[in-house]
Each structure stands twice: as C-alpha cells, then as structure tokens.
Amino acid sequence: MIGSNEMTIKLGLPPVSQIGVVVKDMDAAVGYYSSVFGLGPFTVYKFVPEKHWYMERPSPLKLKMGKAMWGDIEWELLQPLEGKSLHQEFLDKQGEGLQHLGFNVPDYDEMFGKFLKSGFKPLMRAETYIDTYKGYLRACYFDTRRVGGVIFEIIWKSWLMES
C-alpha cells in the first residue's frame, strides 16, 4: 500500500456500507435475490421523505425500497414510483443495475461539508423520519461521476447512532 496516513484515514470516508441497485419490479427482485443467493429477509417499505431535494430544489418523491444485509453490506433495492429521481433516470438510460455506493457517516454535517468543499454537488438529498426503523434519516447523493460515473451517497441513520 502507498500513501498510508493515519490522519487522512480519520478524516476520510468510512468503509462502504451500502450497494444501491435500481430495479423495475421490487417483488420480482426480492424473489430473485432471495431464491438465487439466499439473501434476506428483505425489509420492504415505501419511502416518501418529509423533505426531499432534487438538484437542490424541493421535489416530492416516492420510492419502494427493499433492504437486506449481505455480510456487513446493506443491499438496497430501489424502485422509483413517483417524482423526479436519479433512479428513474438510471432506469430510463441503462435499465436495472448497480447504481450507487453508500457510506454510513457518524457526522452528516461534517461529511456533507467535506464533499461540498471538495467540489461535489448534491444531486438528491432527503431528510425524514422512517417509521419502519423508528428513526430519522439524512442522506445525500453527490455528483462524483465526472471521471467514473460512480455516485457516492452519505447516510446518517439515528438508529445506528443509538446502538
């Protein structure tokens, strides 16, 4: 390894905690991953955030989400239902597939500021209470696509902070 530096790592991204997959049909996708890979159980719910911004403009959103743990990684299935979303754009352009990498962060505001300072623009962000988990979520997709097409998401979940 090159460039090891304890301070840099402390300030840097935490390990990948989520892989986001855009799907057309949640029931079919859950059935597929459960039967072929033994993944699950999946928690499936409708995600209708109290606050949502698309390209920094307030915008209503409705997604269907399906989540299961694959070892330490959360496997997140996303089916767009209503509203402008990167997921619908992804489906329209590329079809189903791997869409983003998510990072659970302990300090959302600090990491949000760090991304902004590094020149990355927010693409979509949401803040909401999620009844399924009895906790609050803050999350933001940043436009990290410029030389690789990869979207990074930072995620803060109150229920992880409490555990």
Place this chain on the structure above:
Amino acid sequence: MKLRLNHIGLVVENIPEFANILRSLGVSEMTPLEPDPIQKVSACFVTVGGNEHDVHLELLEPTDNSSPISNFLTQSGGGLHHLCFEVDNIDQMANKLTEKGFQIVCPSVECVGYDRSFKLGNKIPTRIAFFLLDNKILIELLQKGV
C-alpha cells in the same frame, strides 16, 4: 449459496484522475497500478475505511479498445461494473451458477494482477471468472491463490 463480498469493481476513464477524487475525500490507501493482459485492463485496489478487511474498491481502466470493459465505458461513461465474491472452489461455484442458468462471460482464468497487488507471493495464482445475472449485474468469482 453463501458468497463473501471481496471487492466492488468500478470502471473509470482515468484511474489517476479518479484516485485524485478519492484523495480529496481522504482516501489514500491504494495499491500500485497493475496490468492484467488477459482482461486487457489496468487495475488498482483502494482501501476505503482504512481497514484491510473492509470491502475494497477495484478501479479498472481499459488498456485498449478490445478490452471487455471498453464497451461499458463507451456506453455508460463508466461506473459500478461488477461485484466480486470470494469462493473456496471456483470451479464448483462456476458449475453451480451454470446449472442455475447464469450466463458465463469469462470462464475461470488466472489473475496474477490480484496477487501482485496484494503481494501474496503464492505459487498457484488467483483465479477469477465472470457471470452475468438476469438484471445485467456482473458477478466475479475469485479463488485466492495458494
């Protein structure tokens, strides 16, 4: 079928440029660029989180237009490309996937670039194989060399 995620493959136009993006986010641990003449790619591995047991990112760049990842880069502009799962017996798992009807993209081949990246010093090289899922997700199987 239990599979352990080893790394996530990202196809990028230019690895040094993407590495700079990661550095700006505080990610600094990267293996040197290694060529893989079989897959016609240059690759390096990135440790995000600073722990060697965390899932790595593999950055991939085609070395010429006939590389298997060239079309992906041209059509999508790059991005999340594959998920790699480590297995104990790649032939056995490849047979299982074939029986389940998965499309084989690349049969089991040696991947000395992986061994060089992690300085494994093994006598029998690491082997990899690629399969395509129904929903276009590409899966790599990896059996570490010994």
